[in-house]
Amino acid sequence: MIDIQQTAERLEAHLRALTETIGERSVRYPENLDKTADYIRLFYENIGIAVQRDPYDYVDFKVDNVIADISTGAQPSRRYLLGAHYDSVSGTVGADDNASAIAVQLETARGLKALFKQAGLDLTVTFVSFALEEPPAYGTRYMGSRVYAKRARKEQEKIDGMICLEMVGYACYEPGCQKYPFPLGFFGYPKQGNYIGIVSNFKSGKFTQALFNAFQNNPELPVIKTKIPFNGRIVPAVRLSDHASFWDQGFKAVMITDTAFFRNPHYHCPSDTIEKLDYRFMAELVESLLLFFKSHQSEP
Numbered sequence: 001m002i003d004i005q006q007t008a009e010r011l012e013a014h015l016r017a018l019t020e021t022i023g024e025r026s027v028r029y030p031e032n033l034d035k036t037a038d039y040i041r042l043f044y045e046n047i048g049i050a051v052q053r054d055p056y057d058y059v060d061f062k063v064d065n066v067i068a069d070i071s072t073g074a075q076p077s078r079r080y081l082l083g084a085h086y087d088s089v090s091g092t093v094g095a096d097d098n099a100s101a102i103a104v105q106l107e108t109a110r111g112l113k114a115l116f117k118q119a120g121l122d123l124t125v126t127f128v129s130f131a132l133e134e135p136p137a138y139g140t141r142y143m144g145s146r147v148y149a150k151r152a153r154k155e156q157e158k159i160d161g162m163i164c165l166e167m168v169g170y171a172c173y174e175p176g177c178q179k180y181p182f183p184l185g186f187f188g189y190p191k192q193g194n195y196i197g198i199v200s201n202f203k204s205g206k207f208t209q210a211l212f213n214a215f216q217n218n219p220e221l222p223v224i225k226t227k228i229p230f231n232g233r234i235v236p237a238v239r240l241s242d243h244a245s246f247w248d249q250g251f252k253a254v255m256i257t258d259t260a261f262f263r264n265p266h267y268h269c270p271s272d273t274i275e276k277l278d279y280r281f282m283a284e285l286v287e288s289l290l291l292f293f294k295s296h297q298s299e300p
């Protein structure tokens with residue numbers, strides 16, 4: 001559907017802008033968070049997608065979620081959210097965590113816009129870039145996803161599924177390079193980290209299956225899914241991102257991930273930099289996401 005090479009180059013350009021031109025995107029550098037929000041906003045504006053910065057208070061300054069919408073117009077039957085946090089851990093430029101996800105989010109929006117022109121899709125997709133996810137905001141009301149999900153529940157927003165992109169740029173091919181949280185390692189999962197993972201809770205089962213089925217139509221990107229009981233409270237590693245904010249408000253949500261520290265040894269380290277990323281892997285994820293959205297053809 002997309003030109004993988006061209007998409008890989010565009011993804012790399014976003015990674016350079018976010019991690020080298022801007023750099024660390026933590027609460028230590030509010031001006032960098034502001035620059036990032038603006039980078040995202042400008043991207044959508046330039047490709048002709050309606051976008052807004054949605055500010056909220058963080059301790060003594062303001063941060064912004066950035067929200068963009070692509071819709072077929074008249075009351076589409078489905079509405080999905082594609083979310084990713086744009087901050088990085090203090091002391092890191094966060095290439096995999098989580099500039100990779102922002103880059104995939106942006107290029108998926110570009111691809112979806114083109115797709116809307118060709119195929120009659122019965123769909124709205126809202127792209128939300130969350131300001132804060134990492135410590136010290138992690139687990140507090142200052143998380144961008146909590147701010148969004150709380151309000152969405154209060155205002156009874158229609159969300160048929162939330163897709164959280166969390167670290168999606170790292171692949172490894174040596175047998176044994178892929179680790180698993182206890183007890184999942186005993187279930188015969190692959191030893192190579194060449195796949196993308198989908199983590200869901202029980203409530204999101206049907207939504208996850210639809211995503212999984214669509215992803216399986218991309219032979220270039222293997223996909224593995226894991227369903228976790230009790231909203232992940234017994235395997236805390238699977239709650240480590242913005243999808244959990246949506247689980248907690250009763251929405252269907254999944255996390256799409258390269259499995260973070262179970263694969264990437266640079267997790268939360270200053271060495272989480274762009275030369276470790278796999279841009280073709282990321283471009284294939286854009287393709288898989290578009291396959292999912294494309295599966296929502298409107299009735300002829």
Ligand SMILES: [Zn+2]
Nearest residue numbers: 097098133166
């Ligand atoms: Zn993260």
